[in-house]
Amino acid sequence: MACAFFRQPPSLQVVEKLSASLSEKSVPRGTCLFWTGATDRYGYGVHRVVLNRKRLKLHVHRLAFFLSEPHFRPLSPQFHVSHICHNKLCLRSEHLSYETASVNNLRKVCRLNGQCTGHRGFKRCQLDAVTIASYLVLFTTFICSL
Numbered sequence: 001m002a003c004a005f006f007r008q009p010p011s012l013q014v015v016e017k018l019s020a021s022l023s024e025k026s027v028p029r030g031t032c033l034f035w036t037g038a039t040d041r042y043g044y045g046v047h048r049v050v051l052n053r054k055r056l057k058l059h060v061h062r063l064a065f066f067l068s069e070p071h072f073r074p075l076s077p078q079f080h081v082s083h084i085c086h087n088k089l090c091l092r093s094e095h096l097s098y099e100t101a102s103v104n105n106l107r108k109v110c111r112l113n114g115q116c117t118g119h120r121g122f123k124r125c126q127l128d129a130v131t132i133a134s135y136l137v138l139f140t141t142f143i144c145s146l
Contacts, residue, residue: 009072014051019067021047022060022091031126032090035060043088060091068093080104085126086111097123 010018025037025047035045037060045060065081066072075081075098082104085095097103099122107125110116116125 007074010051015067018047018049018063021049022064022067026091031092032085032087032095033092034087035089035091039089045089045091061088061096064091064093065096065098068096082107084123095126 022035026033026035028034038046038048040046040059047058047060047063049056049058059081061083062075062081066075078101079098080101080103082097082099083090083095084097084107085092086107087095090096099119103119103122106117106119110125111127114127116127118124
């Protein structure tokens with residue numbers, strides 16, 4: 001199970017292999033670092049790897065956050081790695097925040113309103129005109145389809 005991968009520090013060889021994979025399949029775009037590999041049905045980047053003869057499908061934003069932590073802090077499945085830039089394919093560690101589901105859901109309100117209301121104890125959202133405009137188009141399309 002992929003969740004088990006994030007519960008213990010990986011070997012240096014695995015870290016180097018995964019870091020190289022993330023680097024070769026990502027490109028800078030604006031202030032973000034976009035994943036160009038496979039995605040899941042929700043639009044999040046996924047990386048399929050074989051470790052210890054087990055096939056894993058890892059979400060790349062969780063993987064990027066995990067690898068950016070100095071001591072590979074274990075990641076709990078109850079916590080989310082949220083994109084403060086609101087770009088599902090972003091891997092830049094400065095744009096990722098480890099937080100509860102409720103804080104992650106409040107970020108959707110910020111994106112919809114076009115301004116961050118603040119998240120006590122967590123990073124503020126990074127909203128730009130492009131992000132806001134693209135979200136409003138998606139939201140309007142969804143509402144009109146009802």
